Amino acid sequence: MNLPLLELRRQPSRFIVATVVLSFLATLLMFLGGLLDGLYLGSTGAIRAQQADVIVYSESARDSFLRSRITSEQRAQVEAAEGVEEVGGIGFVLLGAQVPGETDIANVAVAGYETPPKGVPAPPPDGQGIADTRLEDAGASTGDVILVGPQQTPIEIIGFVDDTSYLQQSSVWVNLPTWRAVQNANRPDSTVSDDIVQALVVSGTGDLVTSIDTATAGATSTLTKDDAVLALPGVKQQGDTFNQIIYSTLVVVLAVVGLFFSLLTLERLGLYGVLKAIGASTRRLFAGVVLQAVIVAVVAFVIGSLLAIGAAAALPAAVPLQLTPARFLSTFIGLVVAAVLGSAVSLRKVTKVDPASAIGNAS
Amino acid sequence: MTVLDMRDIRKVYRSGDIDIVALDHATVQVDHGEIVALLGPSGSGKTTLLSIAGGLLTPTEGTVVVGGHDISEYNAKQLTEFRRENVGFVFQSVNLVPFLTAEENLLVVDELGGNKGGKAAKGRARSLLEELGLGHRVKNLPGQLSGGERQRVAIGRALFNNPKLVLFDEPTSALDTKIGEQVMELIRTEMKARDTAAIIVTHDTRMTHYADRTVHIVDGRLDAGTVTA
Numbered sequence A: 001m002n003l004p005l006l007e008l009r010r011q012p013s014r015f016i017v018a019t020v021v022l023s024f025l026a027t028l029l030m031f032l033g034g035l036l037d038g039l040y041l042g043s044t045g046a047i048r049a050q051q052a053d054v055i056v057y058s059e060s061a062r063d064s065f066l067r068s069r070i071t072s073e074q075r076a077q078v079e080a081a082e083g084v085e086e087v088g089g090i091g092f093v094l095l096g097a098q099v100p101g102e103t104d105i106a107n108v109a110v111a112g113y114e115t116p117p118k119g120v121p122a123p124p125p126d127g128q129g130i131a132d133t134r135l136e137d138a139g140a141s142t143g144d145v146i147l148v149g150p151q152q153t154p155i156e157i158i159g160f161v162d163d164t165s166y167l168q169q170s171s172v173w174v175n176l177p178t179w180r181a182v183q184n185a186n187r188p189d190s191t192v193s194d195d196i197v198q199a200l201v202v203s204g205t206g207d208l209v210t211s212i213d214t215a216t217a218g219a220t221s222t223l224t225k226d227d228a229v230l231a232l233p234g235v236k237q238q239g240d241t242f243n244q245i246i247y248s249t250l251v252v253v254l255a256v257v258g259l260f261f262s263l264l265t266l267e268r269l270g271l272y273g274v275l276k277a278i279g280a281s282t283r284r285l286f287a288g289v290v291l292q293a294v295i296v297a298v299v300a301f302v303i304g305s306l307l308a309i310g311a312a313a314a315l316p317a318a319v320p321l322q323l324t325p326a327r328f329l330s331t332f333i334g335l336v337v338a339a340v341l342g343s344a345v346s347l348r349k350v351t352k353v354d355p356a357s358a359i360g361n362a363s
Numbered sequence B: 001m002t003v004l005d006m007r008d009i010r011k012v013y014r015s016g017d018i019d020i021v022a023l024d025h026a027t028v029q030v031d032h033g034e035i036v037a038l039l040g041p042s043g044s045g046k047t048t049l050l051s052i053a054g055g056l057l058t059p060t061e062g063t064v065v066v067g068g069h070d071i072s073e074y075n076a077k078q079l080t081e082f083r084r085e086n087v088g089f090v091f092q093s094v095n096l097v098p099f100l101t102a103e104e105n106l107l108v109v110d111e112l113g114g115n116k117g118g119k120a121a122k123g124r125a126r127s128l129l130e131e132l133g134l135g136h137r138v139k140n141l142p143g144q145l146s147g148g149e150r151q152r153v154a155i156g157r158a159l160f161n162n163p164k165l166v167l168f169d170e171p172t173s174a175l176d177t178k179i180g181e182q183v184m185e186l187i188r189t190e191m192k193a194r195d196t197a198a199i200i201v202t203h204d205t206r207m208t209h210y211a212d213r214t215v216h217i218v219d220g221r222l223d224a225g226t227v228t229a
């Protein structure tokens, strides 16, 4: 027999309001988190997929691929730097693409590479590309020839790869000469010559950031892969904004739990007096309040998860909502911690209940 | 053998700037299995005396020994444990846990002691309720019971831990006379059957003949006590 659990079972109506409100807040938390994750994953896939320790930009690029240019002399310096084991060139160009049989223009990032990112095979022959599955969602299939950019440069799609999109655009992985051809045909204002790449993906050992920038005498700016992900336009800002909203929502959860359970405690002061009189400790009574708050939070988490999963299924694919196991876990932890802290508000009230109050109103 | 020994008890309530002397040099002993009626007008200090005897309040001065424990200097935590294990209370007002059945209201005592309420405890709760004439009510919630039945459940709860001393604060004042007399009869039977000592607070002289002895209290002062039965 457990008093707080029996109360939840026998008088569930007392807890319905709190459970409903917390369920909606849980849905909101997962929705916000899912959008953040969707935006993050969709922006950063191409960089996260790199099998590299660091990414080397030109010094003037301010950590942007599109502004960065690495010459073959600089590349030779990087290759000679201490700890460097493997170096590959990389370059992106963002363009529209016509997919056969589709009227809408798809957004693609034509990505030239040497070192294959995770899941991508070795660079294909000229004029062929491996596309991100986003392009499949946009209607492309293997064997299609997509026409890229204002000059309608053809690229034949020979396969698909998961989770490699770049700034919400579908990457199309091609060899470096094909990338240069697409870049030079469609972006005549920023052509690249045959010995140029935008950036280098480098793996090796030791403090590569320092050794590479020293070896090029400051002509390069090197970032770890994680920093390069955060340096992508908008990624950090999105993260900060969404996390702020998520933390604010958790504060609301805290307030709801605090308010609800202190009202409930207020209603139960008489009962607590009697229970203390017959030998209940403050600790036991307070633990009961916390237990109830945690159970309400867990139930709200389950309902909220189901609502979020339902909503995600009902939403159009264009909404970048992604519900990840990590997000479920962090939402669960957030709710439980908020429930414990929120119910702690009642501790003072429970402590102050005088066991003599059980008998005091007799005369 | 003395179950309760209260000596020179003084209890002063501070209410704002005024001191209210609720008990003044109150001395009382209750023997093993003895039933004492505490009779006095409203405001005379009956509840205060009962609260001190049961470890709900600490006296301003004087010593309280219950079943060999000197509780005069116990702190709140020690008193909680003391109450759980050594005394039973029956209060005037309805004070059962509303969402628990009659049986579970008895088992609460066991749970508060950190026990899991096993088969033995359940069996004891049932036979106690049967003894109290509530064998057909074990699965009923307090809301489904009459006032007299609820008070009998409360008596069962007070007896569940086999205390040496049970304290009743006007246990029949919320009941009509006939039911009240039945409850008093039952209290007497149960106490005598267990050899349990009891103090029954009342302001109703008709109830004193259920006790072995009556102690009068006026303005916080006790008389020696007259033997009534």
Ligand SMILES: Nc1ncnc2c1ncn2[C@@H]1O[C@H](COP(=O)(O)OP(=O)(O)O)[C@@H](O)[C@H]1O
Pocket: A362, A363, B013, B014, B015, B020, B021, B022, B040, B041, B042, B043, B044, B045, B046, B047, B048, B049
């Ligand atoms: N918590 C308290 N604070 C201040 N005065 C109190 C308190 N409890 C009781 N008193 C006073 O102490 C006196 C005795 O009260 P009580 O023991 O309840 O008497 P009885 O139970 O005989 O009616 C009364 O004058 C009452 O007003």
Ligand SMILES: [Mg+2]
Pocket: A362, A363, B046, B047, B048
């Ligand atoms: Mg009283």
